[in-house]
Amino acid sequence: MLEHGGRLLRAARRHGIAPADWLDLSTGISPFAWPLPAIPTAAWQRLPEDDDGLAGIACSYYGARQVLPIAGTQAAIHALPRLRPRSRVGVLAPGYAEHAHAWRANGHAVETLPAAELLAQAHRFDVIVLIHPNNPAGDLFDRATLLSLQTALAARNGWLVVDEAFIDATPEHSLCDVADRDGLVVLRSVGKFFGLAGARAGFVCAAQALLDALRESLGPWAVAGPTRYALRLALADRDWQARARERLRASSDRLRTLLAVHGLSPTAGCALFQWCRDERANALHEALAARGILTRYFETPASLRFGLPAGDAEFARLGSALREVVA
Amino acid sequence: MLEHGGRLLRAARRHGIAPADWLDLSTGISPFAWPLPAIPTAAWQRLPEDDDGLAGIACSYYGARQVLPIAGTQAAIHALPRLRPRSRVGVLAPGYAEHAHAWRANGHAVETLPAAELLAQAHRFDVIVLIHPNNPAGDLFDRATLLSLQTALAARNGWLVVDEAFIDATPEHSLCDVADRDGLVVLRSVGKFFGLAGARAGFVCAAQALLDALRESLGPWAVAGPTRYALRLALADRDWQARARERLRASSDRLRTLLAVHGLSPTAGCALFQWCRDERANALHEALAARGILTRYFETPASLRFGLPAGDAEFARLGSALREVVA
Numbered sequence: 001m002l003e004h005g006g007r008l009l010r011a012a013r014r015h016g017i018a019p020a021d022w023l024d025l026s027t028g029i030s031p032f033a034w035p036l037p038a039i040p041t042a043a044w045q046r047l048p049e050d051d052d053g054l055a056g057i058a059c060s061y062y063g064a065r066q067v068l069p070i071a072g073t074q075a076a077i078h079a080l081p082r083l084r085p086r087s088r089v090g091v092l093a094p095g096y097a098e099h100a101h102a103w104r105a106n107g108h109a110v111e112t113l114p115a116a117e118l119l120a121q122a123h124r125f126d127v128i129v130l131i132h133p134n135n136p137a138g139d140l141f142d143r144a145t146l147l148s149l150q151t152a153l154a155a156r157n158g159w160l161v162v163d164e165a166f167i168d169a170t171p172e173h174s175l176c177d178v179a180d181r182d183g184l185v186v187l188r189s190v191g192k193f194f195g196l197a198g199a200r201a202g203f204v205c206a207a208q209a210l211l212d213a214l215r216e217s218l219g220p221w222a223v224a225g226p227t228r229y230a231l232r233l234a235l236a237d238r239d240w241q242a243r244a245r246e247r248l249r250a251s252s253d254r255l256r257t258l259l260a261v262h263g264l265s266p267t268a269g270c271a272l273f274q275w276c277r278d279e280r281a282n283a284l285h286e287a288l289a290a291r292g293i294l295t296r297y298f299e300t301p302a303s304l305r306f307g308l309p310a311g312d313a314e315f316a317r318l319g320s321a322l323r324e325v326v327a
Numbered sequence: 328m329l330e331h332g333g334r335l336l337r338a339a340r341r342h343g344i345a346p347a348d349w350l351d352l353s354t355g356i357s358p359f360a361w362p363l364p365a366i367p368t369a370a371w372q373r374l375p376e377d378d379d380g381l382a383g384i385a386c387s388y389y390g391a392r393q394v395l396p397i398a399g400t401q402a403a404i405h406a407l408p409r410l411r412p413r414s415r416v417g418v419l420a421p422g423y424a425e426h427a428h429a430w431r432a433n434g435h436a437v438e439t440l441p442a443a444e445l446l447a448q449a450h451r452f453d454v455i456v457l458i459h460p461n462n463p464a465g466d467l468f469d470r471a472t473l474l475s476l477q478t479a480l481a482a483r484n485g486w487l488v489v490d491e492a493f494i495d496a497t498p499e500h501s502l503c504d505v506a507d508r509d510g511l512v513v514l515r516s517v518g519k520f521f522g523l524a525g526a527r528a529g530f531v532c533a534a535q536a537l538l539d540a541l542r543e544s545l546g547p548w549a550v551a552g553p554t555r556y557a558l559r560l561a562l563a564d565r566d567w568q569a570r571a572r573e574r575l576r577a578s579s580d581r582l583r584t585l586l587a588v589h590g591l592s593p594t595a596g597c598a599l600f601q602w603c604r605d606e607r608a609n610a611l612h613e614a615l616a617a618r619g620i621l622t623r624y625f626e627t628p629a630s631l632r633f634g635l636p637a638g639d640a641e642f643a644r645l646g647s648a649l650r651e652v653v654a
Contacts, residue, residue, distance in 0.1 A: 007376065008373070008376065009376050009378050009379065010378065024373075027374065029372070029373075029374070033368070033371070033372045036368055036371055039366075039553075041360070041363055042525075043525050044360070044363055044523050044525045044526055044557070045356070045360045045522050045523060045524060045525055046335070046351075046356070046524060046525050047354065047356070047518075047524045047525065048525055048527070049334060049335065049336050051336050051337065052336065071398055071527075071549070071551075072548060074546045074547060074548060075546065077546065078544065078545065078546040082409070098546070098547075102546070105543065191374075195372050196371050196372060197372060197373060197374045197552075198369075198370050198371045198372055198373050198374065198375055198551060198552025198553060199371055199551055199552070199553070200375070200398070200548060200549075200550070200551040200552075216432065217405065218405065219401040219402065219404065219405040219425070219429070220401060220425075221399060221401060221527055222398070222527075223527070224398075224525060224526055224527040224551045224553075224554055225524075225525025225526070225527075226525060226526070226551075226553055226554075227551055227553075230371070
């Protein structure tokens with residue numbers, strides 16, 4: 001099991017700061033969460049039903065022909081490697097580490113490569129896993145590149161897996177609309193953009209045969225009833241989605257500027273986080289934590305990821321802390 | 328993917344009866360659900376944290392040394408077969424069909440046998456899967472038998488898997504207290520007894536090494552945040568649990584009597600359902616459905632399972648319908 005960010009309780013104990021007193025910027029989860037309605041108790045009490053309308057609403061939101069609701073992208077990350085014989089797998093790095101981990105754990109031959117090398121050496125792989133936009137490195141890929149990569153992989157029964165967990169604020173970059181192509185697998189998460197990371201929900205967009213195999217591997221009732229209820233509303237809430245996109249972009253710009261002002265010009269970022277490569281990353285992470293600000297530290301390469309502060313007070317708190325800790 | 332009971336929406340469409348007008352007795356889920364409190368929005372918005380106290384509360388409720396929270400028994404049923412090399416697997420039948428299905432789907436040599444034969448031929452298997460009490464057949468096993476079976480299996484690196492999804496009303500029959508023995512795997516569900524089937528939650532009790540392997544296979548954040556919050560309270564609510572046990576036993580007795588009065592003496596049952604083998608099962612299922620009462624029909628052997636009506640009005644409705652449909 002890999003270690004992950006978002007371990008607020010552990011940081012709280014370590015630094016002797018109560019959980020409620022932290023500014024938690026350790027995740028890429030939107031601080032502007034979709035406002036939850038009351039959840040009917042029946043959603044808790046009854047087994048979830050596949051034909052409750054969620055799949056259709058998700059198809060419309062993602063622009064996909066068919067989707068499979070899953071209990072978070074994580075469920076697909078762990079299940080996909082079981083659906084192929086031993087393959088040569090190229091995974092974007094640095095990136096969300098669970099991808100390479102899951103393929104390795106299932107006996108595949110995995111290499112992790114930076115974007116340029118991965119694309120240049122694509123012919124060496126049966127499966128290529130991209131995170132788009134990349135987390136934490138923010139890489140973006142143009143659609144023509146992705147589609148020609150997918151075509152080449154499909155010709156040898158290969159897969160292009162694209163983890164679009166952070167794409168909702170820039171949906172024009174998504175491949176969901178063509179995800180029924182052979183060997184293309186697009187993973188979407190509702191945790192980040194909708195700010196519902198606790199709900200454990202995501203969707204896989206792919207050809208029907210692959211979705212069927214994945215569903216068989218995961219078993220029935222993968223997504224909780226309360227989550228299905230909430231998502232039927234959230235994915236259909238176009239007005240909220242439009243406002244959230246604007247707000248995220250503005251906040252991410254503001255965060256980039258604040259970091260730059262304090263000598264931490266971000267190396268990359270997207271609408272949901274900014275990422276700073278910096279030799280001092282570990283020391284900065286610790287100094288910020290001592291002030292009750294939790295960031296995500298990456299050892300290789302030495303870097304910090306900052307999630308979005310939620311408003312003026314949180315931006316001011318981060319600014320004050322940066323003034324103190326950046327020498 | 329197997330078909331399951333609880334497909335109320337499909338029955339509603341087929342019979343032209345609105346979902347709200349049904350008496351749904353198709354599941355073994357308690358009609359006396361644990362009363363949900365308000366769920367804090369943070370539970371929806373933040374990634375669940377493993378060290379939120381849930382595991383300790385569950386250990387106390389189950390009397391186990393360690394537990395792994397999972398997204399419903401189903402998650403373990405699908406994951407366990409992946410943790411063993413090809414094995415000879417004996418599964419109790421008739422019983423919850425997902426067990427045999429999952430072991431077969433992972434390439435194991437599976438046989439399904441009635442309880443007496445399965446125990447008599449235990450030496451032929453590396454893995455034995457029991458449902459205890461059995462669903463739908465209600466079989467009960469005595470503790471000494473189970474422990475000697477487990478000892479014999481463990482001696483050849485085998486497993487005894489005991490699905491205790493329906494045991495909460497009779498916890499004295501549970502093996503959770505000895506589940507850290509080598510090769511013993513006990514599956515618990517919160518869906519039935521707590522009436523929270525939509526929450527998708529369960530627990531595995533076993534030796535730590537097996538729990539670690541299972542956790543690795545399922546990935547992080549398997550259980551939704553709102554579910555973890557609710558369970559921390561529900562599993563600690565001893566007063567409610569005691570009252571629920573009494574109420575379930577009384578309702579199950581009343582159901583057995585009602586069925587017997589109408590010529591459908593149950594073949595077996597437990598605190599959460601009654602099960603009737605009857606050649607007319609399919610016709611009875613259809614006739615009850617035409618009256619808006621959904622039961623669970625099993626083809627082999629021809630039988631019906633009745634979940635518990637919730638109170639006087641529902642018992643009266645079932646009684647009237649039985650009077651009409653049982654010739």
